[in-house]
Amino acid sequence: MTTSRNSRKRGAPIVDIIFLDIDGVLLPFGGDSKAEDAFTGGCIFPNRTMQALTVLLHKLRSVSMDQTVANPRNGSIRPHPSVDTSSVNGSVPTNNEDVSITNATSSATCSQLNCKTIQGNAVFVLSSTWRARPEFIQDILTSFGAYAIANHTDEAVAGIPVQQLWEPHLDSFFDICDPMYHATRHEEIYKWVNSHVNGRNSKAKGHQQYVVRSWIALDDEDIVNVKDVEEVNPNAFKHAVQPESSVGLAVEHSDIALQLVKDQMREFYCVS
Structure with a gap:
């Protein structure tokens, strides 16, 4: 069902998409790929790339926006049109309150969105x-x-069990x-993006709509x-995390990915 951005169902879950490649990302190949890599029994991917992806999941779980999410002129931000701006319990918290955006609802006031931490909701699109x-x-899911x-x-990281x-x-x-559909990875990913992001198609997932807040592509x-x-698409650089095929995903890539997500979160909440 196609809907406009402003007509999305209120309270729809917000998701942060991770487009996941396998060969060259979780499973290095060729060149300097490490024959001595350690593996976990039952998992076909080396521990080091799985650890890197685990670290990324942790970093996206709770995204610290520091002070950069606020409008420097008045300390407030304008919510994305898909976010319900009605007050919660009839009260509006002060701008100093640290309120996380949950992954279960998009209901919030402008003041509530002026927070230091945003709770991410990372999901994988293969x-x-x-x-x-x-x-x-x-095989991937079993691994x-x-x-x-x-x-x-x-x-x-920080005490969260794997x-x-x-x-x-x-x-x-x-x-x-x-x-x-088989083309360049750019075209394959943007075919999905163009059908699911920014209200072009409010796809039902298990009879429940969702809103894409950010997306990144882990791809060699x-x-x-x-x-x-x-x-x-000239904006692809805002979403791309490109490991070397022979090395695969590394912990260092999680910092690049996190920054890309932060930038998109600022745009999503219409920071002025």
């Missing part, structure tokens, strides 16, 4: 060519589960890019400098 084979998709269970007592971070991602992907293929494509 963009890898692995999406074309159901058994490959299951996620094996890694989470084997490391369930480990703390990723299994707790992975729990929402073990049964299925939030979505996959069109398995029947360059989605920014694309040749032989009829139409290239």
Whole structure:
């Protein structure tokens, strides 16, 4: 069902999309790919790339916006049109209150959105060519589960257990890019984006609408400098995190990804 931005269902869950490639991201190949990599039993991806993705999930769980989210002139921000601006319980908190945006509702006042911490809601959209084979998709999910269970007592960052971070991602992907459409990764990702972001299509997921607040692409293929494509989106650089194919995802990439998400969150909440 297609709707305008302003007519989206109030209270729809807000999501932060991670387009996930496999080969060259979770599974390095060629060149300097490390034969000595350690693996967790039942997981086909090396521990170091899984650890890097786990760290990213943690960083997106609670995004500190510091003071950059506020309008320097009046200390307030304007909410995105899809965010319900009605007051909560009939009261409006002061601008100094530290209120997190939950992943279950978009109801908030302008004052509430002036917060230091925004709770992220990261979900995976599989963009890898692995999406074309159901058994490959299951291999990925099985690997996620094996890694989470084997490391369930480990703390990723700041005391959050690995299994707790992975729990929402073990049964299925939030979505996959069109398995029947094969082009450049830029085109494959933007086909999904153009159907789901900014009110172009308010897709129902389990009979519940959602709002895309941010999206990033973890891909060893360059989605920014694309040749032989009829139409290239000039804003792709705002979303791209590109590991080296032979190295794969590293913890350092989580900082790049986090900054991209922060920038998009500022735009989403219409910072002026």
